[in-house]
Amino acid sequence: MNTVLLAVVVVLALVLLISLLIMLSRTRLTDRLLAVQLLGTLGVAILLMLAVVMQQRAFLDTALVLVLLAVVVTAVFTHRQRGGKS
Amino acid sequence: MILDALSVLLLLLGLFFFVSGLLGLWRFPDTFARLHALTKADNLGLGLVMTGLLFQVPDVLWAIKFILVWLLALVASAVNAHLIAVFLHRQQEGHDESA
Amino acid sequence: MNLLDGLWGVLDLLLVAVLLLLAMAAVLSSDRRRSMMLFIVFGLVLALVWARLHAPDIALAEAAIGAGLGGALLMATLRRDTHQQTDQFPQHPVVLWGVGVLVMVLGTAIAWGLFSVLPTVEQTWRKGAAVDAQLAFSGVSHPVTAVLLNFRAWDTLLELAVLLAAIFGIRALGYVRSAYVTEVAFSQLAVWLVPLLILMAGYVLWAGAHSPGGAFQAGALLAGAGILLRLAGYSHAGLPTTRWLVRLGLVAGTGVFLLVGLGLLGWGQGFLHYPIAYAKWWILLIEMLATVSIGMTLTLAFMGGIPQKEAA
Amino acid sequence: MPLIIIVFILLLALWLLLTSGDLGSLLVGLPFIMLALWSYRLQRHAPYPLTFSFLGALRFVGFFLRESLRGGLDIALRVWQPRVSLSVAFYEYRLIFPQGPIRSFFMYCISLLPGTLSVCVSEKDTLRLHVLDDRGAVAEDLSRLEQRVCELFALPCYKRTL
Numbered sequence A: 001m002n003t004v005l006l007a008v009v010v011v012l013a014l015v016l017l018i019s020l021l022i023m024l025s026r027t028r029l030t031d032r033l034l035a036v037q038l039l040g041t042l043g044v045a046i047l048l049m050l051a052v053v054m055q056q057r058a059f060l061d062t063a064l065v066l067v068l069l070a071v072v073v074t075a076v077f078t079h080r081q082r083g084g085k086s
Numbered sequence B: 001m002i003l004d005a006l007s008v009l010l011l012l013l014g015l016f017f018f019v020s021g022l023l024g025l026w027r028f029p030d031t032f033a034r035l036h037a038l039t040k041a042d043n044l045g046l047g048l049v050m051t052g053l054l055f056q057v058p059d060v061l062w063a064i065k066f067i068l069v070w071l072l073a074l075v076a077s078a079v080n081a082h083l084i085a086v087f088l089h090r091q092q093e094g095h096d097e098s099a
Numbered sequence C: 001m002n003l004l005d006g007l008w009g010v011l012d013l014l015l016v017a018v019l020l021l022l023a024m025a026a027v028l029s030s031d032r033r034r035s036m037m038l039f040i041v042f043g044l045v046l047a048l049v050w051a052r053l054h055a056p057d058i059a060l061a062e063a064a065i066g067a068g069l070g071g072a073l074l075m076a077t078l079r080r081d082t083h084q085q086t087d088q089f090p091q092h093p094v095v096l097w098g099v100g101v102l103v104m105v106l107g108t109a110i111a112w113g114l115f116s117v118l119p120t121v122e123q124t125w126r127k128g129a130a131v132d133a134q135l136a137f138s139g140v141s142h143p144v145t146a147v148l149l150n151f152r153a154w155d156t157l158l159e160l161a162v163l164l165a166a167i168f169g170i171r172a173l174g175y176v177r178s179a180y181v182t183e184v185a186f187s188q189l190a191v192w193l194v195p196l197l198i199l200m201a202g203y204v205l206w207a208g209a210h211s212p213g214g215a216f217q218a219g220a221l222l223a224g225a226g227i228l229l230r231l232a233g234y235s236h237a238g239l240p241t242t243r244w245l246v247r248l249g250l251v252a253g254t255g256v257f258l259l260v261g262l263g264l265l266g267w268g269q270g271f272l273h274y275p276i277a278y279a280k281w282w283i284l285l286i287e288m289l290a291t292v293s294i295g296m297t298l299t300l301a302f303m304g305g306i307p308q309k310e311a312a
Numbered sequence D: 001m002p003l004i005i006i007v008f009i010l011l012l013a014l015w016l017l018l019t020s021g022d023l024g025s026l027l028v029g030l031p032f033i034m035l036a037l038w039s040y041r042l043q044r045h046a047p048y049p050l051t052f053s054f055l056g057a058l059r060f061v062g063f064f065l066r067e068s069l070r071g072g073l074d075i076a077l078r079v080w081q082p083r084v085s086l087s088v089a090f091y092e093y094r095l096i097f098p099q100g101p102i103r104s105f106f107m108y109c110i111s112l113l114p115g116t117l118s119v120c121v122s123e124k125d126t127l128r129l130h131v132l133d134d135r136g137a138v139a140e141d142l143s144r145l146e147q148r149v150c151e152l153f154a155l156p157c158y159k160r161t162l
Helices: A001-027 A029-055 A058-078 B002-027 B031-056 B058-093 C001-026 C032-052 C058-077 C095-135 C144-151 C153-173 C184-207 C213-232 C245-264 C278-302 D002-020 D023-042 D056-081 D101-110 D138-152
Strands: D089-094 D116-123 D125-133
Touching: A001 A029, A001 B002, A001 C001, A001 C032, A029 A058, A029 B002, A029 C032, A029 C095, A029 C278, A029 D023, A058 B058, A058 C032, A058 C058, A058 C184, A058 C213, A058 D101, B002 B031, B002 D056, B031 B058, B031 D056, B031 D101, B031 D116, B058 C184, B058 D101, C001 C278, C001 D125, C032 C058, C032 C245, C058 C213, C058 C278, C095 C144, C144 C153, C153 C245, C153 C278, C184 C213, C184 C278, C184 D002, C184 D023, C184 D101, C213 C278, C213 D023, C245 C278, D002 D023, D056 D101, D056 D138, D089 D116, D089 D138, D101 D116, D101 D125, D116 D138
Parallel strands: none
Antiparallel strands: D089 D125, D116 D125
16 A cells, blocks of 8 residues: 555655746746645645655644645735835 | 555545646646636645545544644635735736736 | 665655755746745755655754745845845856856865765764663653753754844844735634644644654744734734833743753753753743744744834 | 633644643643634734534535535646636625625635635625636525525525525
8 A cells, every 4th residue: 555655645746846847937926826836735745645654643743834834925925015016 | 455445546536636736737828717726626636635545544633633734724725825816916907017 | 565665766856856956946046036935845845855754853844944934034034126136146257157166166075075974874873872762861752852952952052042143133233124015804814823823833842842843843833923913914913012021032042041051050960951850841941932932033033123113 | 602712612622633632731732822812812803793503514514525526626627628718707796794704704715616716805895706717607606605604604694596
């Protein structure tokens, strides 16, 4: 079973690589923001899989922290300061 | 054995939706549409991967934490989508030229 | 079994490829906001790499600080309207090539240094065994926390002091950034996210006693809560409004750490040598205060200082 | 029961879930729960009566899962076609929920449902959303969601299905 799970992780990592390439090929900031979101979700998925494969419970905490702070990061990037551009 | 098969099936489905999100990012013509693709396909992908993993966890506490991660990821992605949508809308309206 | 090893190999290759690509793209990008975005993703992938290397402690720290707080702080350093300027790097080809050669020489030197260290790695592992042997006397059951707060408490004390010095610098030189335009739907959400972040900070701190976690990660999460409050339109970001309380909070971590150390010295135990029976409680006290201090420091760093009374 | 006590109980329950029910952990947990409660109190919001219905919550969860699945499938179908068929547009929708947590909840839910993405409240009580395909039944979808949200919060739904 572990082999199958690991194969899925490998495919997820491949998707990660491709979405990174897409992100780099885009020039607009918002498109990149989107790619960051995709990478974040993929990262969480990979962490969850690795937690099961490697039997490391601590990775679940890491995933929780990643998810929570992703919101903070997006908020910081998209908020606009008073009296000026973004 | 049946559980293993079920979990493989769910994982593959999850992968399929992740790849769909990726394709959406690549193929959809405008940024709003890409945002749609990401928010919906990714959440479903993560949810299916999580459900698939639920059959492989050693005890209930793991399962609870998995579900917690997924719930938070749902909230996070709804918020992220909203924030990005507002940002994008502001840019298109021309309040902000710093694209 | 062979297939499993092969898959691990492929995964490692993929992760390394992503990491290198990200690092190069982040350095070569001319727009600062884009580099920061790439830096955040770099932190995320680095967390995955640490996880793959069986280092959950560093993975958690990287997720909290590198991918999360680091990006927010970097973003805060951007002054308005400057993000589209390219850096004033020397563009002369001779300088560029010179820098390139210098970097390569340095890289080679570092690689050589690492290779020469390799034979001693086994000794380091023996030190790991030594840590495990002493773990029972440290007051906590997680080796990393034991090393950080007991065996090598000096380092951690100095790290806290560095943060304190940084915030002095920021308060002396920085300027308070203007408030953010608030949006109702977002503020409504902050109501729920901020308590969650604070609770998670507490959990990460508690987890540090026996599994990955600790004061720095918890402090980063607390700061995340502060930043969200700031973005949701609370000009003080949840920090106390009285100045002396803020100051007290900032120095609490370092101060109490130092006081405990000196107190133990006066008690005849030696600097930061906790009596074994009470080590757990001392470490708990220090960690809690350190978390509060780190959280406040990072929030203040994001804000750039304590705001005066702002027009609402 | 005052809302603050409910929040306290929720936070406590979450803490015990996270720490797998270790009561000794409350030594660290209680101060942080108090801090979290304080941050909740700090956010001065107008008193807003919130009620929940257990049955409504169950139905909402079912509805939400089904709709998420539909949303993902919708995207997947569009993506894997040889030609992407989209007809994106902005769409104005009249909100029935007054400003407050329920409205925000509704707006966030919209973004997770098939084909719709809430953008902003453009005028008073008018929500601007972005739809992937304006040929679909957007208004019906939205009013169904509205009804479920009403059930969840045990509100009388004063706009029946269209």
